[in-house]
Structures are given as structure tokens and as C-alpha cells.
Amino acid sequence: MAQPKTAVRRAGGVEYTLTRRRVRNINLRVRADGSVAASAASWVPASAVDAFVAARADWVCRARQRVAARSEAEAAAPLPGKAEALAHMRALCEAYYPLFASTCPGGRMPKVAVRNMHTRWGSCSLRTGTLAFSLRLCTMPAAAQEYVVVHEFCHFAHPDHSPAFWAAVGRVLPDYRARRAMLRTPPPGPGID
């Protein structure tokens, strides 16, 4: 009979599921519900996975606090509907577009997308001429939303975070640092790219 692929184990006070997969070594993660999952190649002894998890008990504890804080923040500010969010972000982009028309691909208003992104507030694709925004951004203060819009527009001219990029952001929003700081609370806000 085949060996079960997933087993529940306990190490260093941490209960976790061990799944056997074709991974190089040992992977460990804390899921959004706070449960802990490890995966390891079949040749790694379970005792070695236990030791790996036990050595990271503190890290697991901190990661659990982070996911708990995140779900509290999400419960406090429910996400808007996607269509509503898209209309809102598109209107915001259209308001700023005239300032950036000369650097937008083809000189045209970029496509605007809203996605359920967890790790970024916004992104800019030079290739497709698309500005994409996290659905969660719509729950943040307007000043912060404007900052993300300007940040992403500036990437059409500067596809990096060079001093020239920040100078371009600062020309449109001289107080961009204060606006950016709004996105860092509540922890752990996603980063911005």
C-alpha cells in the first residue's frame, strides 16, 4: 500500500502537516488560517523535518501573528466589489493621465486593471501598457491611492526605483513620503512595485 503523502506532526510546540513532494530540501510556510505546512522530499527523514520546524518555532509564531493581524485588518475593511473598484481606479488614473501622456506607451491612456493582489499595491506593465492595482488599495485613504497611481505612471518613464524615478514622483506629489507611509499601516501592508 502506498504511504500516505501527508502526515500531521508536532515539533518544538508547533503542530504541522508534512507533505512529501518533489522539492529540493524542506519548505515551511504558515497559511492564511495560521496552520503550518511543511513539505520535504521523500528521502528527508521526518526527524530532520521536525528539527527544522522546531528550530523555526519563533519564526512560525511571528508569521502567525502577521496573518492574524492581516485577517483582522481585512475584517475591519471589507473589500469593495471589483467593478466598483475598477471604475474608481480608472477615474483616478484618467485624472492623472494628462500629466503623463507623453511617457505612456503609444501616448495613450493605459489600460487599468484591479486585481486581488496581496503582495503589491500596484504594478505597471510597460509591455502591455497596463496599470494594475490591488483591490485593497480602494480601502486606503485617497491620498495614498493617488500616490500609488502616480508611482505606477512614473514607471513608464523610469522602470526602476532610481533617484530619477523618485524625483519624477516628487514633482507631481511633493508630499509623497507621507502618502507612502499611509500604506505601511496597518502592518503588514503589502509592498509596492
Ligand SMILES: [Zn+2]
Ligand atoms: Zn515601483
